[in-house]
Structure formats: structure tokens, C-alpha cells
Amino acid sequence: MATAYGPDTRDLHRPGTGSGGHPPAKHVLPAALRAPFEGRTWRELGYVLLSMPISVVLFCFAVTMVSLGLGMLITFLGIPILAAGLAMCRGFGAVERARARALLRLDVADPAPIRGKGGLMSWVGAVLKSGVSWRHLLYAVLHMPWATFAFVVAVTFWAYGWAAFTYPLWRWVFPAYAGVGGIQLYGDRTHQVYLDSPFEMAVTSALGLALVLVTPWIVRGLVAVDRVMVLGLLGPSRLATRVSELESDRGVVVDTAAADLRRIERDLHDGAQARLVALAMDLGLAKEKLTDDPEAAARMVDEAHGEVKVALQELRDLARGIHPAVLTDRGLDAALSAIASRCTVPVKVVVDLESRPAQAIEGIAYFTVSELLQNVSKHARATRASVDVWRAGDRLMLQVGDDGRGGAGVSTGSGLAGLTERLDAVDGILVVDSPAGGPTTVTAELPWRG
Incomplete structure (x- = not known):
């Protein structure tokens, strides 16, 4: 089940937390002396x-x-x-x-x-x-x-x-x-x-x-x-708890898939579809002017050609957002290197995998790193970042770090909260270590399922 740094757990007296699951307060007296009066x-x-x-x-x-x-x-x-x-x-x-x-x-x-x-x-x-x-x-x-x-x-x-x-x-x-x-x-x-x-x-x-x-x-x-x-x-039995978790994860998967479909529909409607409609109108006007004003028609066709290139690029970007071809063809190493090259800060990528995990896990790992590097570009104010990927037993480990301002969290509505839910749907774990002032380290753990 996916977890994150900071949210409440069932045992609020676990080590490293104070009352209510908050970070422990600093005390003058050591714990051994103040324990009788707590x-x-x-x-x-x-x-x-x-x-x-x-x-x-x-x-x-x-x-x-x-x-x-x-x-x-x-x-x-x-x-x-x-x-x-x-x-x-x-x-x-x-x-x-x-x-x-x-x-x-x-x-x-x-x-x-x-x-x-x-x-x-x-x-x-x-x-x-x-x-x-x-x-x-x-x-x-x-x-x-x-x-x-x-x-x-x-x-x-x-x-x-x-x-x-x-x-x-x-x-x-x-x-x-x-x-x-x-x-x-x-x-x-x-x-x-x-x-x-x-x-x-x-x-x-x-x-x-x-x-x-x-x-x-x-x-x-x-x-x-x-x-x-x-x-x-x-408490409830482990089987009942597991069934409840799977039902919740199934709901998250359905909601995530629906959100992705809405995003694709919106991108097609507002991007490539609108551009192609305008292109069809421009070509229609160019066809009407072809006999009366060939030079104007040629200019309109040239402009339409440029619009076609832009529309094709938008479609390629959209297809890459659904599932990049480089990930299918060459695996995580090449796909993550391509993501890193588009980041606004220098990123060092180290992928130590002798084989490839299941395609679904590979895709989730790719989009996890992609979103984390987007956060680095938009919010971290970092000068450098790193991506490390390795296998530990039957788990795929991802770690993205940066030297930015820190303060990242999984509060409701944030991108990390949505990422936590997506990893939770496949029994993944997300841990965020981001003190104020930085640095930030986000570690994700996924099942291998190769």
C-alpha cells in the first residue's frame, strides 16, 4: 500500500512522531527524566x-x-x-x-x-x-x-x-x-x-x-x-483489510483512467483538433483563390503546411504522453534520459537494471520520474538533480533528488498526492524527504512483476 512522509498512521506513538502524528517537539530534559511526568x-x-x-x-x-x-x-x-x-x-x-x-x-x-x-x-x-x-x-x-x-x-x-x-x-x-x-x-x-x-x-x-x-x-x-x-x-482481518484496500485501489485506477481520458480528449479538442479545423478552413480558402490569386493561394498553402507540422508535433507529444515509443523500444534507461534532457536543470541519470520489469510497472515508473522532474523544473529552484533506478529483490526502486529549496509535501490536491494514489493502486510506496531549505529526495518503490 502506498504511504508518504507525513500523513497520520494508526499508531500515533510510533518512533519519530509526537502526539497526533506531528514531528516531535524539542525538549530541554532528556526523555528518561521527563517520562514520569508526560x-x-x-x-x-x-x-x-x-x-x-x-x-x-x-x-x-x-x-x-x-x-x-x-x-x-x-x-x-x-x-x-x-x-x-x-x-x-x-x-x-x-x-x-x-x-x-x-x-x-x-x-x-x-x-x-x-x-x-x-x-x-x-x-x-x-x-x-x-x-x-x-x-x-x-x-x-x-x-x-x-x-x-x-x-x-x-x-x-x-x-x-x-x-x-x-x-x-x-x-x-x-x-x-x-x-x-x-x-x-x-x-x-x-x-x-x-x-x-x-x-x-x-x-x-x-x-x-x-x-x-x-x-x-x-x-x-x-x-x-x-x-x-x-x-x-x-481489528478487521488481514483478508478483509486487503479486500478493502483493493476496492479502494480499483476506484483510484478507474478515476485515474477517467482523468487521463478527459485530459487526452481536452488536449485533442483544444490542440490538434482545433488546429486541423483551422487548417481545413485555410485550405478551403486557398482552393477558392487558386484560380483568381495564385500567389495568395500559395502563401495560404505554405502557412497551412506550417500548421500541419505544428499539429503533427502536438500529436507526437500527445502520443508520448500516453506511452512513449522509446520506452517500449529501448526501456527505462533511454526513456528516462530523454525526460532528463528536457528538464530545465542538469540531471544525472543512473539506471542499474539487468532486465526489464512488467510493462505496466515500467510505464508507471516512467511517468513517476517524469512528474517528479516536472516538479523540479517548476517549483524546486534547483541547480541540479539526479535520477537513480535499481532493483532490490522483487521491487523496483526509483529515487529523484534535487538541491532546491525543499518544502515539498503530499498535501491534498498536490501533484505528489495524486502520484501517491497512482503508486498505491499497484502496491507501490512513495516517501518524500523534503525539509525546508532542501535538499529534496523522493523515493518510490514498485513491485517488479517481470
């Missing part, structure tokens, strides 16, 4: 604390309903009870996706709804045949022991860490109310060991600080498992 840490801790009671309720409900349904399969009532249990697990799954979205900033798409052909039994059959329903049941069973473990670990580290770190502030409770000097580490009939000296309190506080600093990362590791479980069990 909003993300408290949200993740809240997620872990809520997970245990929710998972216990979900586990008890799921086990009860499934056991009741399986136990009553000998009667007709077992089937609808089992279906109702699975449907309720899907309802709990919606709650869990909302909780992950709010606290973990993990946006998981909702699975496809259950669609029966009509009637109760049709709905029951659809629920029981749905793999999504059974994956929700599996989540209900597996998440409870993990949520309990994560709850115990997080609460233990968090409580002991802050208690030890702030020990010098509340040690006075022991001599005031318990009659001892501090926390008792060891005691028997002969002697006792208390944390009551300044050195011991300092060491206790230092150990507590270490726990406070490491606890957010432990909690982050715990919720990473929750992220995997939510993504893998509560």
Missing part, C-alpha cells in the same frame, strides 16, 4: 489500571456464555445463546477499541458488521461463521491473565518507586505513631534494622528515583503487548 505515561498507566477490572468482567461473561451455550447445544437454545455471547464480545471489543484510541492513541478500524440475509436464524448463522466474532472471544480469554499480570507489575513498580523516592518526606510517621525510627528491613528477637539514618534515607530515595524513572518504560513495554492484542484480535 501525559502519555499517565494515559498508559490508566489503561493498565482499567484493563484488569474490565478484562475480569469480560472474561467471566465470555466463559459463562460460551459454557452455557455449549452445554445447551443438546437443545436448540444453545446455538442462539452462543451467538448472543459472541455478539456481546464484539460489543466489548468496540469498548476496548475506543479505550485504546483514547488512552494509547491507537486507532484500530472497526471490523465489518454482521450482515444476515434476514431473520433471526440468518443473523445467528452469520455471527457463528464470522471469524471476527471468534477472535473477539479469544481476546476475552487471553487478555484477562495478561491484564492481571500487567496490573500487578505496574502498580508494584509505581507504588514502591514513589514511596521510596518520597521516603524522607513521610518517615516522620514511624517515630510519631509507631514508636520506631523508620521502615523495618529486618527484625528478630535480638536486633532490628530500620531505615532511619540520613545515609539510609538518601539511598532509599535514590533507589526510589531509579524505580520512578524506569517504571514508565516498563509500563510502555506492557502496553506494547496490549497494542498487539488489540490490533491482531479486535
